Amino acid sequence: xxxxPVNEPDLTGNEQAYVLDAVKxxxxxxxxxxxxxxxxxxxxxxxxxxxxxxSGTAALHLAVASLGIGPGDEVIVPALTIIxxxxxVCYTGATPVLVDSEPDTYNIDPNLIEAKxxxxxxxxxxxxxxxxxxxxxxxxxxxRRYHLRTVEDAAEAxxxxxxxxxxxxxxxxxxxxxxxxxxxxxGEGGMVTTDDDVLAERVSRLxxxxxxxERRFMHTDVAYTxxxxxxxxxxxxxxxxxxxxxxxxxxxxxxxxxxxLDGIPGxxxxxxxxxxxxxxxxxxxxxxxxxxxxxxxxxxxxxxxxIDTRSFFFPMHIQPVFKKMGLFREEYYPVxxxxxxxxxxxxxxxxxxxxxxxxxxxxxxxxxxxVSG
Ligand SMILES: *Cc1c(COP(=O)(O)O)cnc(C)c1O
Numbered sequence: 001x002x003x004x005p006v007n008e009p010d011l012t013g014n015e016q017a018y019v020l021d022a023v024k025x026x027x028x029x030x031x032x033x034x035x036x037x038x039x040x041x042x043x044x045x046x047x048x049x050x051x052x053x054x055s056g057t058a059a060l061h062l063a064v065a066s067l068g069i070g071p072g073d074e075v076i077v078p079a080l081t082i083i084x085x086x087x088x089v090c091y092t093g094a095t096p097v098l099v100d101s102e103p104d105t106y107n108i109d110p111n112l113i114e115a116k117x118x119x120x121x122x123x124x125x126x127x128x129x130x131x132x133x134x135x136x137x138x139x140x141x142x143x144r145r146y147h148l149r150t151v152e153d154a155a156e157a158x159x160x161x162x163x164x165x166x167x168x169x170x171x172x173x174x175x176x177x178x179x180x181x182x183x184x185x186x187g188e189g190g191m192v193t194t195d196d197d198v199l200a201e202r203v204s205r206l207x208x209x210x211x212x213x214e215r216r217f218m219h220t221d222v223a224y225t226x227x228x229x230x231x232x233x234x235x236x237x238x239x240x241x242x243x244x245x246x247x248x249x250x251x252x253x254x255x256x257x258x259x260x261l262d263g264i265p266g267x268x269x270x271x272x273x274x275x276x277x278x279x280x281x282x283x284x285x286x287x288x289x290x291x292x293x294x295x296x297x298x299x300x301x302x303x304x305x306x307i308d309t310r311s312f313f314f315p316m317h318i319q320p321v322f323k324k325m326g327l328f329r330e331e332y333y334p335v336x337x338x339x340x341x342x343x344x345x346x347x348x349x350x351x352x353x354x355x356x357x358x359x360x361x362x363x364x365x366x367x368x369x370x371v372s373g
Pocket of ligand 1: 054055056057058081082084085127153155156177178179188189190
């Protein structure tokens with residue numbers, strides 16, 4: 001039996017031709033594809049600048065560092081996210097401060113942020129988890145009121161919109177990932193987007209050894225080499241040519257799952273708030289006790305039927321690395337913990353077919369009958 005993978009990229013456009021062209025041109029570090037990818041991406045998000053880098057994690061690191069954040073500063077992040085979001089804060093020497101999640105969007109709960117703001121707070125870093133935008137207006141309003149900066153982690157939200165505005169264009173400086181499972185992929189890669197001239201300049205310098213403006217090979221900061229290759233950017237250009245097609249496919253997938261999974265007790269489907277344009281990076285569901293078995297048991301039984309799934313992230317306050325650092329002791333984020341226990345995502349690759357979606361839904365329905373009968 002053919003397994004259904006949890007994710008698979010679509011590389012059937014101009015990817016091969018452009019990668020080969022980059023190789024043949026001899027420009028394999030920087031080059032024209034890097035410039036074109038940045039231009040296309042800035043146009044797509046609607047920001048003045050889009051700056052390539054080596055990964056989403058590097059983009060987050062560069063974004064936080066460009067704000068001049070460092071030891072003694074605090075950055076507010078969601079308790080439920082991939083650890084890369086929080087590591088980026090730690091790399092700068094700043095301290096991450098956690099906020100619990102909204103039960104329905106899975107994103108940072110804006111109502112709980114203000115209580116976490118202290119005189120040390122410098123920035124708020126919301127994540128648009130699984131493709132649904134975080135509720136940005138209250139976050140931007142808090143940032144205005146307390147003179148904080150904002151960084152969006154839009155690694156999972158290429159093309160998502162908040163009240164008609166593009167995610168990745170709402171914060172002061174924002175981040176995307178192009179890892180192999182992301183909506184737009186370059187294998188490994190990332191992008192920083194911003195409208196701010198000063199921040200764009202800092203990101204560009206920090207990712208390239210911070211050469212002094214006056215003299216190349218004279219350096220003004222301990223900076224990094226976090227440059228994307230022209231070969232990766234060639235993939236990126238080919239992917240951007242089909243960005244809207246990919247987003248359409250994700251939304252079709254979500255519609256199809258919604259119909260196929262309708263009415264199964266204990267399966268809660270992902271939502272789309274009236275103000276949101278969800279790009280459903282992954283079709284992320286919750287498994288409650290009414291289903292008849294645990295999320296983990298459902299995952300095991302789907303695996304036995306050849307269906308690949310993933311659980312949600314583990315929340316940050318239970319991570320051994322942060323315990324070791326003395327962070328988040330005695331802290332408790334009940335919504336993030338429950339989501340982490342109940343959440344999983346179904347096969348959501350860009351190559352998924354209607355038949356495969358129905359196969360997944362039928363499997364979940366039949367497992368429900370087994371465990372409740
Ligand atoms: C994938 C991801 C990242 C990290 O991106 P990499 O390219 O793997 O470094 C950061 N944040 C979120 C929300 C992600 O999903």
